[in-house]
Amino acid sequence: MSNRAEHGDDQSDPGLSAIMSERRGLINLAYRLLGSLADAEDAVQETYARWYSLSAREQQAIESPGAWLMTVAGRICLNLLGSARVRRETYVGDWIPEPLPEPAEWINGRSGAEGSDPADRVTLDESVTMAFLVVLDSMTPAERVAFVLHDVFRYPFGEVAEIVGRTPAACRQLASSARRRIRTAQAAVGPVAEQAGIVRQFKTAWQARDIDTLISLLDPGATATADGGGLAVTHLHPIVGGEQIARAYAEIARVAGDRTTFLERTVNGLPGLAAQQDGKLVTVFAFEIAGGRIGHIWAVRNPEKLRSWQFS
Template identity: 40%
Template sequence: MIDDELLATRFEADRGHLRAVAYRVLGSMSEAEDAVQEAWVRLQRSDTDAVANLTGWLTTVVGRVCLDMLRSRASRREDPLDVRVPDPVVDPDEGGDPEHEAVLADSVGLALLVVLETLTPAERLAFVLHDLFAVPFDDIAPIVGRTPAAARQLASRARKRVRGGAPVPDDLPRQREVVTAFTAAARNGDFEALLEVLDPEVVLRVDFGALNPDLTATVRGAAEVARRALLFRRPEGVSRLVLVNGGMGILTAPGGRPASVMGFTVSGGRIVAIDVLADPERVARLDLSALGLPRSGDLPAR
């Protein structure tokens, strides 16, 4: 039996990898941390003497835990068509936190996570494990309760959705230029300037959570999105440019209290998607320490 100290050392060596797997499957850093911690608990309870590849074993354990969490999440939602913007990873505009960059390696932008949210739990797990982490279908099959051939089909269906729904973003300087133009146009009430930076088929997804379901919506088309931007424009100083999953975004924090995070997908010099997380409960759990801000739930009540 491997002693506890050696087991802990080996687990810590894999923690970053396991967190990256869990974040892609769950779209939530806090839930990913919970999944990784559950994997540690299961590791402590297991006899791993016969395990030849501990990293592979832990990856499948995390996958199983994540699948259970996805299914539990789906069963709690009354309407499976509700908009759900994934929990973003937010960093300063000038550069990301090294730990965050490790989790977001291979361009895990918000656009990809949004598409993954549309998949079934089994499709999402099969795609993430196989296409992003090269886990064989023979290992994925028992996790999803399917044959290897059926697991391959799950990943194939997911792959088609991802290819059709996750546009390739422009480089960061171009993104910054476009998003800066968007914010200036919104602040100045310039409808025509907004249309200039919005793709004609732009999609705006706004997630206010269970507390404000009437405000949660999907809006399509440049004119409608521009009208929304003018309706909810913020005075200068309330918002700031940030990196959201490695792409350009905006954090609104009136009075220093984080209120919403907007992630922009800029492709071909125009904004093709805007994803807004404004769910007070989920925003309160975001780790914004890299921005010098506490979680909003840690702030004293007014």
């Protein structure tokens, strides 16, 4: 997991370069807390807006500008998580965190390939896998913030308490509860090379509409979840059962026909697939693989969550 952010390095120089050097750490924190790159960028922008609303004297009085920025970003994300729960009550279908491609393959949704800023990239590790983010999304906002700050970014509970607005002891309990959720939900995954091989086999069998092979690659209790957000056609409810998924995906391949191309791509740091239809990216697939079989498929079709993807 990520080490604690080095948020005190530039305390002697609260100038523009020192302040902007914190951007990558802020993006990494906000994405893990919100599960959305677009929301993370907005949260970081709001963080900087609050910094520059301070007077020069107020800025100079802050001992560690980096720590101040991380604290403010954490509080903004905590508030956004609360409002996001309300927004998702009207979301069409299941909400899945925004998928991220390998940094070498992606662009900032607003800037373009050559102009993208490395500071906008999210460091890919086990704390941003789709399975991990989905479990984070099941937590209360306070649990999520306390856990990510302490267990991922290594903030002491005294500092976490300032952000969450609770006592250090309460934050310790929140993080402990979140940790139990992670342990309960996480499966023992195999090596990345093994996962890549299984995804490749799945892609080949899917394109061939080989239902028997698909069934053999899927755990009998597997689940497939899709997110179209009401902006793309997809199944609104999770498909449960390996055989049911195999037959449903074979039908998807039949309907898509030759217009769809499946590409092997890194999704949130692990092997995944991306589908292009008539040359346009339409879906990103993330997988949870354990015991040599696929236990969960997440298919993101909401175009608003695919803006950071680009293929040559």
